[in-house]
Amino acid sequence: MKLSKFALVLILASLGAPAFADDSSATANTPVETYTYDTHLDIKRVISVSNVGDECGPVPAQMTYEDSRGQQHVLQYQVMGSGCSNS
Structure with missing residues (x-):
């Protein structure tokens, strides 16, 4: 049970990572x-x-x-x- 919750949190956290990467690249090109x-x-x-x-x-x-x-x-x-x- 704990392993499945940890895996779910890990998957959700990895989905948000590209959004942060896009924000920093937008600042570099501004x-x-x-x-x-x-x-x-x-x-x-x-x-x-x-x-x-x-x-x-x-x-x-x-x-x-x-x-x-x-x-x-x-x-x-x-x-x-x-x-x-x-x-």
């Missing part, structure tokens, strides 16, 4: 857009945001998001690094 003040943003869901470096000053960051039509975008923009201190 062109990177550079943010400007004129950029119209249609963000329905944020998928990922890159880590900010330990530098003092502006550093590039990227956000991967899905728009209201379900299309994936990668947006590059500038943020202040987290390495500045007031000491």
